[in-house]
Amino acid sequence: MKIEDKLLKNKVKPTAMRLLVLRKLMERNSAIGLTELENLFDKVDRTTLYRTLKTFEKNKLIHSIDDGTGMTKYALCLEGCECNPEDLHVHFHCNNCKETFCVTDTGIPLVQLPMNFKLEEINMVIKGICSSCK
Amino acid sequence: MKIEDKLLKNKVKPTAMRLLVLRKLMERNSAIGLTELENLFDKVDRTTLYRTLKTFEKNKLIHSIDDGTGMTKYALCLEGCECNPEDLHVHFHCNNCKETFCVTDTGIPLVQLPMNFKLEEINMVIKGICSSCK
DNA sequence: AAACCGGTGCAATAGAGTTGCAAAGTTTTA
DNA sequence: TAAAACTTTGCAACTCTATTGCACCGGTTT
Incomplete structure (x- = not known):
């Protein structure tokens, strides 16, 4: 799918900045932080990136x-x-290269909560050493 | 167990400050942050609490x-x-009262990691509404 | 053309975490 | 017991990420 269409599909007006940012995100196979993203560009404003994200x-x-x-x-x-909770997946953070990956092939296992606790979101991060750093 | 013994058992010298802090922690059934802890005392230094923790x-x-x-x-x-990973447990964060509890009755379920990924730590936080806020 | 509006850039702030240093307190050693 | 050595504590300062306020710019609508 074209990058622009992807934006439109999610009801985001495709500005030049947003196209650039989305492209960078798509070129990556690991998660990215604001500062890292900033460093991928020669000259952008941090705030703009922040708001874009x-x-x-x-x-x-x-x-x-x-x-x-x-x-x-x-x-x-x-x-x-x-x-939604059922869309969520585990993330893996490598203690060596510090990259964070989505582990999309396994969902987050369900956990039995104590009585009367209502689940809304789950965040599960596993840390260790990734295959590239082994 | 006496508070002092608990410190000694873990090879921490039982100073007045540490006894106070450990007592506060033991009086709680939810996790506590630095700033919150600070507010439980009339006058303590943030740094001291930080280092104590x-x-x-x-x-x-x-x-x-x-x-x-x-x-x-x-x-x-x-x-x-x-x-160790096997000692870890799930934590529950209430989106209403903002308290964070240890869910000690269930361990963290194991997740199948991609080939050659080595597990070292796991952090699993479930968010939702706790029984008191229901 | 004027008013409007979202997007962008700059500057400033907030808040958590952390460090350096010196004073106070404890323990060890001569 | 006194001096030296080490630990803990308190204060001040700083780092870094996240976030907000405000002004400007460009395109769109009236």
């Missing part, structure tokens, strides 16, 4: 990941993702 | 939890905890 997130183009590094990371949503 | 963590009296709120929370380890 927020916009993408609100429109479910990307989801945010808190991998415990203190920096929020973002990764592309899968086709048709609504960011 | 770090010391406790290093000596496995408490474990830290990243519940995605941006503030690291701390909660008492269970008896005999070595903070």
Whole structure:
């Protein structure tokens, strides 16, 4: 799918900036943080990127990941993702190369919660060493 | 067990400050962040609390939890905890009262990782509404 | 053309975490 | 017991990410 169409499909007006950012995200196979994203460009404003990511997130183009590094990371949503609990997947953070990956082939296992606890979201991050760093 | 003994058992010198902090932690049934902890006292230094928590963590009296709120929370380890993956448990964060609880009755379910990924730690936080807020 | 509006850029702020340094307190050693 | 050595504590300062306010710019509508 063309990048522009992807934006339109999620009701995001395709500005030059947004096309650039989405392209960068699509070129990646790991999640990216704001500062990292900033470094992929020669000269952009951090705030603009910040708001671009927020916009993408609100429109479910990307989801945010808190991998415990203190920096929020973002990764592309899968086709048709609504960011509901059942759409969520595990994330893996490599303690060596510090990359964070989506583990999309396994869903998050269900956990028995104590009585009367209502589930709304799940965040599961596994840390270790990724295959490239082995 | 007396509070002082608990410290000694984990090889932490029982200073007045540490006794106070550990007591506060034991009075709680939910995890606590640095700022919250600070507010439980009339007049303490943030840095001292910070370092006290770090010391406790290093000596496995408490474990830290990243519940995605941006503030690291701390909660008492269970008896005999070595903070290994198999000692870890799920945490529950209430979106209403913002408290974070340890769900100690269920371990973290194992997840099949992609080939050649090595697990070292797991952080699993479930968000929703706790029984008190229902 | 004027008013409007979303998007962008710059500057400034907020808040958590962290570090350096010196004072106070404890323990060890001569 | 006194001096030296080490640990803990308190204060101040700083880092870094996230976030907000405000002004400007470009395109669109009236």
